[in-house]
Amino acid sequence: MTPRSYLYVPGDQPGKLAGAAGRGADALILDLEDAVSPPRKDLARRAVADHLAEPGASAWVRINADAAASDIAAIGGTAGLAGVVVPKAEPESLAEVDRLLAAFDRPALPVVAMLETARGIRLLDAVAAAPRVVRLGLGEADLAGELGIRPDALRTELWPIRSQVVVASAAARLTAPVGPVDTDTRGTDTLRATTTLLLNQGFRARTAITPAQLAVINSVFSPTAEEVAAARRVLDHLANSPSGIAVDDDGRLIDAAVARTAEEVLSRAG
Numbered sequence: 001m002t003p004r005s006y007l008y009v010p011g012d013q014p015g016k017l018a019g020a021a022g023r024g025a026d027a028l029i030l031d032l033e034d035a036v037s038p039p040r041k042d043l044a045r046r047a048v049a050d051h052l053a054e055p056g057a058s059a060w061v062r063i064n065a066d067a068a069a070s071d072i073a074a075i076g077g078t079a080g081l082a083g084v085v086v087p088k089a090e091p092e093s094l095a096e097v098d099r100l101l102a103a104f105d106r107p108a109l110p111v112v113a114m115l116e117t118a119r120g121i122r123l124l125d126a127v128a129a130a131p132r133v134v135r136l137g138l139g140e141a142d143l144a145g146e147l148g149i150r151p152d153a154l155r156t157e158l159w160p161i162r163s164q165v166v167v168a169s170a171a172a173r174l175t176a177p178v179g180p181v182d183t184d185t186r187g188t189d190t191l192r193a194t195t196t197l198l199l200n201q202g203f204r205a206r207t208a209i210t211p212a213q214l215a216v217i218n219s220v221f222s223p224t225a226e227e228v229a230a231a232r233r234v235l236d237h238l239a240n241s242p243s244g245i246a247v248d249d250d251g252r253l254i255d256a257a258v259a260r261t262a263e264e265v266l267s268r269a270g
Contacts, residue, residue, distance in 0.1 A: 001270055002175055003027040004221035005214050006060070006207045010035035011044035017051040020059075023211035026218065028059040029085055032071050041067070045074035052078035060085050060112065068097055076104040084132075087139065089113035090120045094130035101132070110134040112178065115165060116142035124164055128172035136169050137178035137207065138162065154194065155180075159201070166202035176204035185209060188216050195220040204268065223265045231262035231269075 007025035009016050011032045020028050030051065036044040041064070051057055057080030063071035065088040075081055086097055094113060101109050111132040113120075116139035120127055128136060140158050144151055151157045162179075169177045179198035182191050195206055195217055206217045223231070237246040237254050246254045 001026065002204070002268075004205050004268075005217040006178060006205065007211060007214060008035060008062070008181075008207060008209050009059075011048045011061075012036045012040040014047050014051070017047060021057075024214040024218070025208065025211070026205075027082070029062050029207070030059045031062045033062050033064050033087055041070075045071060049074045049078055052080035054080065056080075058082045062087060062114075063097070065093060068093065069100060072097065072100040072104075076101055076106065081106075081109065083110040083112065083134075085112045085114060085137070087114045088116045088120065088142065089127055089130075090117060091123055091126040091130055094127065094133060098131040112137050114139045116146075118143070118146055121161060121164065124168040125171070128168045128174060133172075133174065135175045135178060135205075136165050138165050138180050140180040141183065153190065154197065162198075162201050162203070170202075176202060179203040179206040181207045181209050182213060183209070185212075188213060191216045192220060221268065223269050227265055228269045231265040234258060234262040235266075 003026035005025050006027045006029050007020060007023060008029050008031045009020045011030050017030060030048045032041065032044050032048060048061060052059065052075060059080060060083045061075050061081060062085035084097060084101070086094060094111065097111060109132065112135045113127050113130065113133045114137040115121060115124070115127065127133065140151070140155060143161070144158065149157050165177050169175070179195070182194060184190065191213055198206060199220055204221055208214055208217060234248065234254055237248055238244065238259050240246070244256070248254055
């Protein structure tokens with residue numbers, strides 16, 4: 001199953017690392033970057049490496065943009081490393097990560113490229129085409145800070161950039177991108193609305209900073225039973241049409257474009 005939710009877990013807290021797998025996330029991101037203060041970076045590297053060496057462990061790791069060599073040296077050879085999340089991703093940093101991982105003979109290890117810089121956005125196509133990149137993510141807090149943008153509650157000012165990320169992902173045939181975190185940890189009142197907005201804008205996953213956000217994120221990015229049934233009816237209508245064009249029960253035209261949308265709904269339903 002393609003992850004709908006990614007839970008960040010502080011890399012310097014072994015207790016949270018040990019219990020994170022049961023909190024409901026589709027995928028875990030063990031964090032060596034923002035969640036870890038500079039004096040605790042080495043401790044976090046050791047804790048994450050130890051955790052990923054345990055039988056059955058599987059998680060992504062978010063490295064530091066300015067310490068990729070040290071981070072990958074610590075975790076690159078661990079059996080439980082599912083992939084690497086590269087913050088502030090730009091073509092040069094992604095090439096460096098590819099080179100560092102190649103030293104561990106991990107040719108298939110994937111990368112999620114987090115877009116958090118103006119230069120990364122300007123070079124979006126090159127980022128999407130970089131080695132190992134299977135998915136783009138958007139880090140709006142860092143990006144807004146660099147651009148001097150003061151977003152409203154729905155981050156309306158960043159919607160044009162969201163569209164660029166979605167288009168670049170589709171053009172590069174990547175998995176649909178990962179939306180930014182909701183930094184409000186006090187509740188989930190607005191989480192469903194903002195996650196639904198991301199779904200409608202073309203995102204198919206979101207990062208979370210607390211397990212309390214996971215149920216809503218997973219729910220929004222999972223099609224309802226009604227949506228699944230409607231998608232199946234669309235494909236049934238087309239399958240029974242020798243011309244490849246049909247009309248649904250409400251008299252609306254069904255063609256290949258509508259079928260593609262129905263297939264995407266069914267793929268998200270598993």
